[in-house]
Amino acid sequence: MGTASSLVSPGEVIEDAYGGEGGEACEIPVEVKPKARLLRSSFRRGPRVIGASFKSTGSVELEYAAEYERLRKDYEIFRVSKNNEIVSMQKKEAKLDKENKRLRAELQALQKTYQKILREKETALEAKYQAMERASTFEHDRDKVKRQFKV
Numbered sequence: 001m002g003t004a005s006s007l008v009s010p011g012e013v014i015e016d017a018y019g020g021e022g023g024e025a026c027e028i029p030v031e032v033k034p035k036a037r038l039l040r041s042s043f044r045r046g047p048r049v050i051g052a053s054f055k056s057t058g059s060v061e062l063e064y065a066a067e068y069e070r071l072r073k074d075y076e077i078f079r080v081s082k083n084n085e086i087v088s089m090q091k092k093e094a095k096l097d098k099e100n101k102r103l104r105a106e107l108q109a110l111q112k113t114y115q116k117i118l119r120e121k122e123t124a125l126e127a128k129y130q131a132m133e134r135a136s137t138f139e140h141d142r143d144k145v146k147r148q149f150k151v
Helices: 049-149
Strands: none
Touching: none
């Protein structure tokens, strides 16, 4: 990898297309040569610093794995408990729906009974008023007859 300036040979003058002064091309290294400490060295003996950091990284992974397992178990327990709550609530809802239907049917029966009793009351009151009117008419007629015959 490199820049476009690495395509120009050293010492070549580049003309600016925008009318500016030309600049002299210089050689830019394409790659940085690897340093010796980055190379894999098989001749080293003893504990390596890289290995120590890898061990700590591994323990972090184990710690994360343990945390993951704990969270997974907690989530599973939470999921099961919420599913149980949902099932329980659905049962309660079904029970309440059944009770609601029963109460609605009972209410309709009571309303029909109320209407029937109300009609009977109105009929009885009407019969009472008719009887009172007949009695009044009868008394009036009786008084009329008494006056005619002066009993």
